[in-house]
Amino acid sequence: xxxxxxxxxAAAALAAATLGLSPSSASAHEGPALEKQSWSWQGFFGGYxxxxxxxxxxxxxxxxxxxxxxxLLYYRNLSDPGGPGFSVxxxxxxxxxxxxxxxxNDAGDMFTRFARPSDHFAKPFANDNAxxxxxxGALPPDLSLIIKARNGGPDxxxxxxxxxxxxxxxxxxxxxxxxxxxxxxxxxxxxxxVSEGIVTYADGTKATxxxxxxxxxxxxxxxxxxxxxxxxxxxxxxxxxLFVLTILFYALKIQIWKRVH
Amino acid sequence: xxxxxxxxxxxxxxxxRLPIFTLMQHSAIEYPTPRNLNYWWNxxxxxxxxxVVMILSGIFLxxxxxxxxxxxxxxVERIMRxxxxxxxxxxxxxxxxxxxxxxxxIHIFRGMYYGSFKAPREVLWWLGILLYLAMMATAFMxxxxxxxxxxxxxxTVITNLFSAIPVVGSSIVTWLWGGFSVGNPTLxxxxxxxxxxxxxxxxIMFLHVxxxxxxxxxxxxxxxxxxxxxTIPFHPYYTIxxxxxxxxxxxxxxxxxxxxxxxxxxxxxxxxxxxxxTPPHIVPEWYFLPFYAILRAVPNKLLGVVMMFSAIIVLFFxxxxxxxxxxxxxxxxxxxxxxxxxxxxxxxxxxxxANPPEGIYVLMGQIATFWYFFHFLVLLPVLGKVEKTRPLPxxxxxxxxxxSMEKA
Ligand code: HEM
Numbered sequence: 001x002x003x004x005x006x007x008x009x010a011a012a013a014l015a016a017a018t019l020g021l022s023p024s025s026a027s028a029h030e031g032p033a034l035e036k037q038s039w040s041w042q043g044f045f046g047g048y049x050x051x052x053x054x055x056x057x058x059x060x061x062x063x064x065x066x067x068x069x070x071x072l073l074y075y076r077n078l079s080d081p082g083g084p085g086f087s088v089x090x091x092x093x094x095x096x097x098x099x100x101x102x103x104x105n106d107a108g109d110m111f112t113r114f115a116r117p118s119d120h121f122a123k124p125f126a127n128d129n130a131x132x133x134x135x136x137g138a139l140p141p142d143l144s145l146i147i148k149a150r151n152g153g154p155d156x157x158x159x160x161x162x163x164x165x166x167x168x169x170x171x172x173x174x175x176x177x178x179x180x181x182x183x184x185x186x187x188x189x190x191x192x193x194v195s196e197g198i199v200t201y202a203d204g205t206k207a208t209x210x211x212x213x214x215x216x217x218x219x220x221x222x223x224x225x226x227x228x229x230x231x232x233x234x235x236x237x238x239x240x241x242l243f244v245l246t247i248l249f250y251a252l253k254i255q256i257w258k259r260v261h
Numbered sequence: 262x263x264x265x266x267x268x269x270x271x272x273x274x275x276x277x278r279l280p281i282f283t284l285m286q287h288s289a290i291e292y293p294t295p296r297n298l299n300y301w302w303n304x305x306x307x308x309x310x311x312x313v314v315m316i317l318s319g320i321f322l323x324x325x326x327x328x329x330x331x332x333x334x335x336x337v338e339r340i341m342r343x344x345x346x347x348x349x350x351x352x353x354x355x356x357x358x359x360x361x362x363x364x365x366x367i368h369i370f371r372g373m374y375y376g377s378f379k380a381p382r383e384v385l386w387w388l389g390i391l392l393y394l395a396m397m398a399t400a401f402m403x404x405x406x407x408x409x410x411x412x413x414x415x416x417t418v419i420t421n422l423f424s425a426i427p428v429v430g431s432s433i434v435t436w437l438w439g440g441f442s443v444g445n446p447t448l449x450x451x452x453x454x455x456x457x458x459x460x461x462x463x464x465i466m467f468l469h470v471x472x473x474x475x476x477x478x479x480x481x482x483x484x485x486x487x488x489x490x491x492t493i494p495f496h497p498y499y500t501i502x503x504x505x506x507x508x509x510x511x512x513x514x515x516x517x518x519x520x521x522x523x524x525x526x527x528x529x530x531x532x533x534x535x536x537x538x539t540p541p542h543i544v545p546e547w548y549f550l551p552f553y554a555i556l557r558a559v560p561n562k563l564l565g566v567v568m569m570f571s572a573i574i575v576l577f578f579x580x581x582x583x584x585x586x587x588x589x590x591x592x593x594x595x596x597x598x599x600x601x602x603x604x605x606x607x608x609x610x611x612x613x614x615a616n617p618p619e620g621i622y623v624l625m626g627q628i629a630t631f632w633y634f635f636h637f638l639v640l641l642p643v644l645g646k647v648e649k650t651r652p653l654p655x656x657x658x659x660x661x662x663x664x665s666m667e668k669a
Contacts, residue, residue: 044520072338141532145338148523149531184541224531227341227348234349235519239512246508253505256497260296 032182034155035162037214041221044236047229048222053084055201056219059212061094062199064143067135067190069123072144073223076117082229083222091117098122136176138189147217147224154217156182161213164192288474293492294499295480297657301375302478303506304368309466310507311361316459318354319403326406328452330445333408334533352522358400359525360514362548365393373579374600376588377479383580385472390576392465397549399458402451404546409530414543416443416451422556425563442536483588484653491657542617550614551607557618558630568630575637582637584645592651596644599636606632 040049057078060070075095078086086094095115100122103110115122125131132139150156159182167179167186177187194212201207222228276282325344327336340347369389372378378386405416420437424430439446477486486492493499517524525547529540545553552569559565575582590597606629613626 072335072342077342145531149528151528153528231348231352231519231522235515238515238519242508242512242515246505246512249501249505249508253501256501260493260498 034152034159034182036155037158039154039218039221041218041225041228041232044232046232048082048084048218050083050085051203052215052218053222054086055203055205055211056215056217056222057084058202059194059199059216060143060219063193064216065121065124067124067131067140068143069125070121070144070223071123071142073121074117075115075119075121077226079117080226083226084219088117095119136189138176140190143220143223145224147221154221157220158213158217160188161194161216162209288470289500290494290496292474292495293477293486293489294495295478295486295491295657296493296498297480297482298478298499299481300506301367301371301481303503303510304364304371306503307364307506307510308361308368310510311357311364312459312462312466315354315357315361316463318350318357319456319459321350322354323456326452328406328449330408330448330534333406333448337407349518352518356514356517356522356525358403359547360510360517361396362400364510365396366548369393370604372479373603374590374597375479375481376483376583376585376590378580379583379588380580381476382472382479385469385476386580387577388465388469388472390573392462392469394573395458395462395465399455399462400546400548402455402458405448405451406455407530408448408534410532410534410538410540411527411530411543413443413534413536414540415545416447418543419545420447422562422566422569425566427563479588480657481589481591482654482657483592484657487656487658544615547611547615550612551610552614554610554614554626555630555633557614558623558626568634572633575634579637579641583641585648585650586645587650587653592653593648594651595648599640599644603633603636606636 039046040052041047060068075091078084078094079088079091095117098115099112100115100119101110102113105111125134128139147153147157152159160180163181163183164178165181167173171179171186173179173187177189178191180186180188194209194216196209196212197207198212199207205211225231272282322340325336325340325347327333337351340351342348344350372386372389401415401419405412420434420443423437424434426433435441437447438444439450480486527544544550552572555572556565556569559568585593585596587593590600609625609629610633613622613629616622618626
């Protein structure tokens with residue numbers, strides 16, 4: 001038995017050594033170190049703060065939505081349980097700010113109408129080409145899944161938004177590009193989107209740069225994982241139930257096997 | 262053969278015409294099982310359990326999934342967002358694939374440690390390797406279905422391997438794709454096969470259990486059952502032990518499903534497939550990484566492909582490559598060391614497969630690949646001849662009785 005333990009430890013040490021051997025491996029995979037933030041949805045009991053999601057939505061609506069779509073979301077999602085918690089009436093008003101194409105009508109024509117809660121979020125550009133043309137050739141990606149689609153998730157996007165710094169003196173920044181500490185290649189085609197006071201929060205919260213970045217990241221995390229609150233609450237119940245059930249199985253096992261030993 | 266204890270008239274009527282109750286009585290209740298099996302023997306039933314979970318979650322996913330390049334990604338997101346408990350189905354299926362491989366891998370290494378592949382269990386072992394192969398094919402094609410960046414580029418890289426075949430290679434690839442690149446016909450046929458193969462796996466698993474019940478279970482001592490004192494009926498002893506195992510296992514599996522559902526996944530697969538943009542690192546799912554490392558350890562493409570397939574083919578010959586007459590590593594002090602070294606070697610291969618083939622990883626991959634084949638082709642045949650094994654106990658019940666007397 002002791003020998004097995006020794007070999008297991010040796011195998012684990014070997015594997016660990018391999019993992020940590022090359023410094024290039026970390027940089028090749030994860031990019032520069034991200035400043036980790038604490039988020040309300042981490043952990044067993046983690047969930048979203050509706051107030052933060054509402055503020056985040058305000059940032060999206062007033063800033064990001066000028067360039068980025070959120071195509072997988074419907075306006076109705078804004079009043080879903082576990083989300084920002086807008087009322088159905090508020091959602092109707094929010095949707096009606098945008099116009100969408102519909103049709104064909106009885107005359108066979110396409111027409112535009114105000115958006116309804118059952119519509120997808122309206123997109124800022126007609127297509128990718130139009131989006132590129134408006135952004136110096138860079139394509140603003142859809143943000144519906146951006147948190148799940150990047151290594152580091154919410155921490156990456158937070159650091160990206162906060163990562164606009166003075167470029168190192170020797171670095172040549174291409175026209176229309178900005179220096180950014182975490183974006184791959186360190187040059188990004190997005191102008192710094194968050195800054196102090198870029199929005200005036202409806203709930204009176206002071207709009208520091210950190211606050212705005214945190215709020216929009218929270219909102220985007222909800223957009224990517226709207227099921228998270230349901231998942232965490234169901235998980236607790238299921239794991240709790242399983243824990244008790246497994247103890248019962250174990251007690252039964254001991255009881256039944258007594259006859260053998 | 263005794264008739265089932267149940268004397269219910271209807272049951273008896275059916276059983277006289279189709280002895281299905283007798284069959285169950287023999288194979289799931291009376292089946293004489295060695296009394297000394299340890300918890301590593303739980304992983305077979307766990308693998309069977311996972312297959313059922315995968316088929317059930319998969320069928321319900323298929324009800325809302327659309328196999329078309331324009332809709333596949335969005336249909337999966339619709340499952341996640343709009344289908345009732347769709348996120349649960351999808352995360353059960355996604356993490357279930359990883360857990361399925363985990364149980365099967367432990368099951369395979371268990372067999373290697375205790376010599377379960379040796380006579381008379383060769384056919385049982387072959388069927389197991391076939392199951393492993395079919396699982397890999399199923400998982401590979403399943404991973405293509407959500408049509409994210411890794412789905413697309415993984416499919417492109419792996420199907421392209423066939424182009425290494427001389428002369429007809431590129432025609433074969435075109436034929437596999439149903440076009441000149443991975444596209445809609447590829448996605449459709451992959452979905453068809455992904456739906457079909459689990460049922461083929463089910464059939465092979467049936468044969469696997471049939472073979473098992475013909476030659477009976479091995480045990481941690483690796484010695485043959487000498488008589489009824491060495492065995493206990495499967496029910497209730499192993500039914501309850503397997504249930505307890507399933508309870509523990511489910512806690513691990515569902516912990517990932519509910520709290521870290523994307524831990525085994527790649528972020529890039531949440532970006533819709535785009536044939537114009539190649540991701541910086543194309544990595545397969547973790548269970549393919551060791552084979553991916555072997556593939557890339559050889560600079561020649563054809564040779565790399567041959568080596569990769571050989572890494573699995575060699576397992577079929579294991580019953581003859583291991584020349585030792587002693588089954589269990591408990592009585593083989595040197596083999597035991599090399600078993601753990603082999604396991605470490607596979608983990609190193611996995612780490613190499615996860616990293617870009619640069620710098621130190623190239624050399625590490627080559628050494629680990631060498632060791633993989635050296636272990637099977639040189640070490641095991643020689644070791645079986647020269648190793649001095651420890652004396653085997655007389656029977657299964659002797660050490661068991663001794664142990665319980667020591668305890669008392
Ligand atoms: C041997 C059992 C099976 C294995 C190992 C397996 C494996 C996988 C894997 C790895 C994925 C990709 C998951 C992801 O990243 O999203 C997947 C997707 C899928 N599988 Fe399976 N699967 C199995 C059985 C089945 C069965 C029996 C069906 C249906 C009849 C099925 C239907 C689907 C569907 C519709 C998807 C696409 C939805 C999605 O990506 O979540 N699977 N499978």
